[in-house]
Amino acid sequence: MVLQQLHENTSIVDRIIKLKKERNAIILAHNYQIPEIQDMADFVGDSLGLSQAATKTNANVIVLCGVYFMAETASILCPNKKIIIPDPDAGCSLAATINCDELRAWKRKHPNAVVVTYVNTTAEIKAESDYCCTSTNALKIIDAIPSEKEILFAPDMFLGAYVSAMTGRKLHIWPGECHVHAGIKPEDIMKLWNRHPHAEFLIHPECGCVTSCMYYLAKNDIPSQRSYILSTEGMIKRAKASPAKEFVVATETGIIHRLHKENPGKVFHPVSENAVCKYMKMITLEKVLNSLENMVYEVKVPGDIASRARVAIQRMMQLA
Numbered sequence: 598m599v600l601q602q603l604h605e606n607t608s609i610v611d612r613i614i615k616l617k618k619e620r621n622a623i624i625l626a627h628n629y630q631i632p633e634i635q636d637m638a639d640f641v642g643d644s645l646g647l648s649q650a651a652t653k654t655n656a657n658v659i660v661l662c663g664v665y666f667m668a669e670t671a672s673i674l675c676p677n678k679k680i681i682i683p684d685p686d687a688g689c690s691l692a693a694t695i696n697c698d699e700l701r702a703w704k705r706k707h708p709n710a711v712v713v714t715y716v717n718t719t720a721e722i723k724a725e726s727d728y729c730c731t732s733t734n735a736l737k738i739i740d741a742i743p744s745e746k747e748i749l750f751a752p753d754m755f756l757g758a759y760v761s762a763m764t765g766r767k768l769h770i771w772p773g774e775c776h777v778h779a780g781i782k783p784e785d786i787m788k789l790w791n792r793h794p795h796a797e798f799l800i801h802p803e804c805g806c807v808t809s810c811m812y813y814l815a816k817n818d819i820p821s822q823r824s825y826i827l828s829t830e831g832m833i834k835r836a837k838a839s840p841a842k843e844f845v846v847a848t849e850t851g852i853i854h855r856l857h858k859e860n861p862g863k864v865f866h867p868v869s870e871n872a873v874c875k876y877m878k879m880i881t882l883e884k885v886l887n888s889l890e891n892m893v894y895e896v897k898v899p900g901d902i903a904s905r906a907r908v909a910i911q912r913m914m915q916l917a
């Protein structure tokens with residue numbers, strides 16, 4: 598049964614590779630994608646990395662194996678390329694916590710405020726923002742805003758609280774959260790802390806998945822020795838550079854595949870087996886094949902929204 602599945606996957610991957618050449622396409626995959634997708638992608642990275650890879654490629658078509666807002670970001674940054682997502686229903690519970698009407702109403706209450714939104718938002722929300730940010734660069738972005746300015750920060754409340762604590766700035770914070778990171782509790786970290794006394798703890802500050810942990814760390818509810826707050830790329834680098842042989846990884850479990858692959862001989866434990874993003878797992882090899890065969894599903898952000906959203910993203914990229 599396993600052999601048969603492997604054979605079928607190999608055949609699908611062969612067809613994907615052939616079609617990719619014919620279409621002059623590139624496949625970008627987020628770190629939280631299923632292993633089969635990561636293994637056949639041209640590039641695997643975090644949401645910022647995917648955006649950067651999209652702007653660098655000469656391919657005409659980008660197959661974005663991630664969630665919808667990531668395909669929108671690629672469309673915003675690469676308006677002349679065809680961006681396709683294998684499953685258009687791959688959403689994001691965090692991005693869904695705020696809509697454009699809600700943001701506009703919030704802005705009306707604070708007409709002089711600077712709006713900073715996490716990259717995990719829709720294109721419309723980015724278009725209403727002054728700056729985008731990721732968890733990795735959020736502190737830099739907030740620090741770059743003059744201290745007398747009022748700031749609206751959306752949509753992740755844990756990241757907002759962490760940024761506020763670290764910068765000493767009072768922020769207006771939208772009460773949004775991601776269903777994945779909301780499930781990771783400090784108790785989960787503490788349980789593994791005692792069970793793996795020699796392990797390093799890699800806590801991911803991106804994508805909202807462990808922003809609650811960042812918040813608890815800032816409050817000293819979890820100890821800071823042996824703990825590193827890192828982007829997924831930072832995790833990969835730290836795992837390679839560290840003398841430690843064992844790591845506990847606090848993020849969506851998809852990253853474990855890449856960590857194992859790039860660090861043979863080291864052991865990685867997910868902080869929670871339940872930290873699984875059902876949206877990220879909606880992309881399958883069969884759907885990627887379908888997307889290249891039929892050139893579906895195209896994600897095209899309308900020009901006026903894209904040009905306003907691009908300003909917020911580019912400001913972030915310049916500061917980061």
Ligand code: SF4
Pocket residue numbers: 664688689690691692717775776777778804805806849874875876877
């Ligand atoms: S893990 Fe959370 S923030 Fe990341 S894509 Fe999934 S729902 Fe969105």
